[in-house]
Amino acid sequence: MQELPRRTGFSGPKLIRLLARLTDAEVPESRQSPSDRLSLWLGWTDAIALSTALSRAPASAPAGARPDEGAGAQESARVRASLEQAIAGPKPTVANRQRGDLRAPPQDKRKAAEYAEYATYRQRYVSLQQTMEMSIGTLRIRLRAMLAATTPEMTQLAVLDAVMEQGLSARERSLLAGVPKLLEGHFTRLREAEQAALTASADGDAAERPLPVAPGTWLEVFRKDMQTVLHAELDIRFQPIEGLLAALRDC
Secondary structure, X not given: OOOOOOOOOOXXXXXXXXXXXXHOOOOOOOOOOHHHHHHHHOOHHHHHHHHHHXXXXXXXXXXXXXXXXXXXXXXXXHHHHHHHHHHHOOOOOHHHHHOOOXXXXXXXXXXXXXXXXXXXXXXXXXXXXXXXXXXXXXXXHHHHHHHHOOOHHHHHHHHHHHHHHHXXXXXXXXXXXXXXXXXXXXXXXXXXXXXXXXXXXXXXXXXXXXXXXXXXXXXXXXXXXXXXXXXXXXXXXXXXXXXXXXXXXXX
16 A cells, blocks of 8 residues: 655654644744743733742641652553553454454454444544543642652642643643544545555556555554554653652652
8 A cells, every 4th residue: 555645854742743744734843932832821810820839938848758759650650551551442342343442453344344434533532532631630630749748849849730730731632632633634545545546456457557455454554643643642641740750759
């Protein structure tokens, strides 16, 4: 199967580079600094909350045993492994296929037709986004609690992280909600490219026919691409967790 053209020159986060390559979209390099872009995402109420948190003297950390940083790392690793397993999907079953399982489609061509509608993959992607958001949000709260139990400075950092999460979560959700729509275009282009290749293989002269194409190959390509995009999104969503873990190690 002939691959669609893929762009390679764009630099940026892995998720953005993947989407630009898969959609063949022209993504201009931003000339704004990260701080300037961040200021556009935060409302005036968020700015007030941040200013208050930064100007307030660090409160004394609660007395008691310090949390084990290793416990935070282990819990983070457990959550990430669980999410990666969810992206890989369960073992193939009829029910999983109807839900758009990301594993390989069945060999039976008639059953494989169940996979040819994008709605199941959109539903699968949105469901995984919701799972990531809930699991990582809960983990983030737990890590902030661990951080707040160490030093006054780390307590202040935990407050800042909570303010940033509240201020940016809606914007993050809105932007990431557009990923399934972008993947739909990739899904359609792959399917049409294979159909064109199959038609050319059937209609052309024997000497001029392209190499034979196995029907359904395009769908396996799409499924692998979708998994790669999900892993890249997981990397972005996990960045605040990595920051909290680094703070726990430092203190």
